Amino acid sequence: MLYEEAEANKSTKRGEALLHSPTNIAHRMSEKEPPPYGAQHRQDALWEGGNGELPPLWHQFETSDVIYYQDDTFTMASSKRPLPGVRLDYRGQLVDPECEWHISPLGRSYFVNHNTQTTSWRKPKPGRPAGSLTPEHIIEGHSRCIWSLAYLKASCNVMSTSEDGSIRQWKRDGEPVGKSWDGDGGAVQSIAVHLDDTVVVSGSVDGRLRLWDVKEGSMVGNPWEGHDDAVVCLDWSPNAMEIASGSQDGTIRRWNPDTGRQIAPPIKTSHGWVEAVKYSPQGDKFISSGDIDGAICVWSRDGKLLIKIKGHNDIVSSLYWSKDGAHIFSGSFDYTIRKWRAIDGKELVVLQGHTNGVTSLCLTPNGSHIVSASDDYSVRIWDLKTNQQVGEPLLHDDQPSTVAISPDGKSIASAGLDKKIYVWSLEAALERHQNADDDNAKLKGRPAQPRIVRQPIPNTGGSAKYISSLIIQVVVQLRLQIHPF
Numbered sequence: 001m002l003y004e005e006a007e008a009n010k011s012t013k014r015g016e017a018l019l020h021s022p023t024n025i026a027h028r029m030s031e032k033e034p035p036p037y038g039a040q041h042r043q044d045a046l047w048e049g050g051n052g053e054l055p056p057l058w059h060q061f062e063t064s065d066v067i068y069y070q071d072d073t074f075t076m077a078s079s080k081r082p083l084p085g086v087r088l089d090y091r092g093q094l095v096d097p098e099c100e101w102h103i104s105p106l107g108r109s110y111f112v113n114h115n116t117q118t119t120s121w122r123k124p125k126p127g128r129p130a131g132s133l134t135p136e137h138i139i140e141g142h143s144r145c146i147w148s149l150a151y152l153k154a155s156c157n158v159m160s161t162s163e164d165g166s167i168r169q170w171k172r173d174g175e176p177v178g179k180s181w182d183g184d185g186g187a188v189q190s191i192a193v194h195l196d197d198t199v200v201v202s203g204s205v206d207g208r209l210r211l212w213d214v215k216e217g218s219m220v221g222n223p224w225e226g227h228d229d230a231v232v233c234l235d236w237s238p239n240a241m242e243i244a245s246g247s248q249d250g251t252i253r254r255w256n257p258d259t260g261r262q263i264a265p266p267i268k269t270s271h272g273w274v275e276a277v278k279y280s281p282q283g284d285k286f287i288s289s290g291d292i293d294g295a296i297c298v299w300s301r302d303g304k305l306l307i308k309i310k311g312h313n314d315i316v317s318s319l320y321w322s323k324d325g326a327h328i329f330s331g332s333f334d335y336t337i338r339k340w341r342a343i344d345g346k347e348l349v350v351l352q353g354h355t356n357g358v359t360s361l362c363l364t365p366n367g368s369h370i371v372s373a374s375d376d377y378s379v380r381i382w383d384l385k386t387n388q389q390v391g392e393p394l395l396h397d398d399q400p401s402t403v404a405i406s407p408d409g410k411s412i413a414s415a416g417l418d419k420k421i422y423v424w425s426l427e428a429a430l431e432r433h434q435n436a437d438d439d440n441a442k443l444k445g446r447p448a449q450p451r452i453v454r455q456p457i458p459n460t461g462g463s464a465k466y467i468s469s470l471i472i473q474v475v476v477q478l479r480l481q482i483h484p485f
Contacts, residue, residue, distance in 0.1 A: 034110035034119040041084035047107035055107025071109050075145045075417050096124040125397045126377045139174040139421035146415035147189045149404040152197045156406045158413045161188035178217045183210045192234040203231025224260040233276050238283040246274030267303050276319040289316035309345035318361040333357030353389045360403045373400040379414045391433040
């Protein structure tokens with residue numbers, strides 16, 4: 001993963017996904033068992049159309065002049081054309097390095113485990129250490145991967161958006177609130193909540209924004225048009241007078257939420273695909289990042305570039321401001337989280353611990369901790385006073401793409417490719433870490449540190465943002481294939 005490669009890809013052509021209509025699904029699903037371990041296949045496909053066609057439930061797309069092939073069942077992409085006998089995964093894509101991704105002669109993905117010398121239709125999951133913290137609730141209901149989460153402030157209900165084209169609202173215990181919202185715009189990749197919880201704005205792969213009435217569960221007016229590609233990220237200004245959107249068309253656009261019209265010319269960024277956009281707490285500037293140059297751009301409110309911060313050497317997928325607006329936090333596919341001084345872009349802290357790309361960040365309401373999600377199948381909590389990870393990773397069954405913290409500071413919600421929302425107790429994670437610190441102090445023969453009585457975190461609001469789009473997976477895949485570890 002080299003910055004020079006990202007720079008070289010700046011001017012390459014980006015193509016839209018070319019959808020392939022599934023065929024012969026019943027024939028494919030008739031396979032009861034995957035091919036046995038050690039099976040040798042001729043590279044002749046037995047699905048309809050053979051080698052000249054993609055398997056059922058796959059599609060292809062192009063980025064950086066490279067064609068990729070995605071199995072929509074797992075939301076996994078490969079630069080190698082799916083054929084029996086061809087290993088499809090890239091290094092680090094699967095949580096178990098001794099596993100491989102293959103496709104059966106009838107076109108169904110399966111996984112080979114060299115440790116156990118077995119095969120399975122199921123994607124490998126990480127092992128959970130004994131005694132590790134488990135979710136308070138696991139919420140199921142979406143039929144495809146979940147791209148974005150956001151909390152409502154008053155109720156602490158969580159909103160979710162999905163590749164299945166729907167937006168849903170859930171209580172903390174997983175009970176659905178009302179029916180799903182469907183806007184006919186395809187996959188919904190981003191969502192942001194108004195300060196008073198009355199409306200939310202969503203962004204979809206059709207390049208349109210949609211405003212929704214939370215109480216009625218219905219769309220307000222018509223979709224907002226302007227972007228030429230998928231809307232990846234959204235943010236409300238602190239005074240709720242405007243909305244910023246970032247898109248795979250490389251632009252940032254700002255909107256009047258009352259009219260659905262743009263309030264300024266679009267900003268053409270150097271990011272390639274805009275992965276994150278975030279207003280400062282004071283509303284006098286905003287920041288953005290993307291998938292090509294590894295840079296963070298600080299913009300004035302009128303759209304003038306103030307600072308371009310460089311330091312990451314890969315995609316910057318997520319951004320957050322400190323509560324006072326003095327610092328910027330960024331998460332990247334170089335596996336790190338970094339803290340920057342906002343006024344001049346000076347790097348202050350590098351948090352390391354993730355073993356794969358960071359896909360999402362959020363800050364606790366009291367500003368004491370930052371929480372990150374990563375393609376290493378984990379969510380991690382970081383103490384911003386010590387700049388150390390708090391406790392053990394919170395493990396998913398698949399790669400999480402988004403994380404959010406409840407406005408009351410009690411819960412973490414995370415979700416991703418396995419279509420589930422995991423609700424974790426932030427209080428339990430911090431308490432467990434404090435207990436471990438006390439035990440370690442006693443074992444070392446010195447007095448334990450005074451117990452910290454954690455007061456309830458004030459209801460100052462919280463949010464989550466979409467971080468992971470398909471380009472993140474495939475660009476990193478290309479880099480790893482060109483420059484393996």
